[in-house]
Amino acid sequence: MIEGGLFFRVEKGTGEIVIDGVTTNIKADIAMIVPAGARHNVRNTGDKALRLYTLYAPPEHVDGTVHVTKAEADASDEHFDGKTTE
Numbered sequence: 001m002i003e004g005g006l007f008f009r010v011e012k013g014t015g016e017i018v019i020d021g022v023t024t025n026i027k028a029d030i031a032m033i034v035p036a037g038a039r040h041n042v043r044n045t046g047d048k049a050l051r052l053y054t055l056y057a058p059p060e061h062v063d064g065t066v067h068v069t070k071a072e073a074d075a076s077d078e079h080f081d082g083k084t085t086e
Helices: 070-075
Strands: 005-012 014-019 022-027 031-035 040-044 051-057
Touching: 005 022, 014 031
Parallel strands: none
Antiparallel strands: 005 031, 005 051, 014 022, 014 040
16 A cells, blocks of 8 residues: 655745645755645745645646646646556
8 A cells, every 4th residue: 555645846936835734934945745644735925936846656646737826726626547658
């Protein structure tokens, strides 16, 4: 059984991450680990785009999915379809 979790790394910009109600400021060159099952959200607090990437397991989204805003992500009902590109 895969327990999973998330890894975020900020490439550019500033923001904050909330993990189970705890808010932490983030900026370029910072990485965060979110334990499996933790409620989380990343928010841009700067005046420029927040650029980050995530690694997570097990898969949650269809390959190539990009959500520009939290509202867009919340409105999406797509989920991993079992197809991989590798």
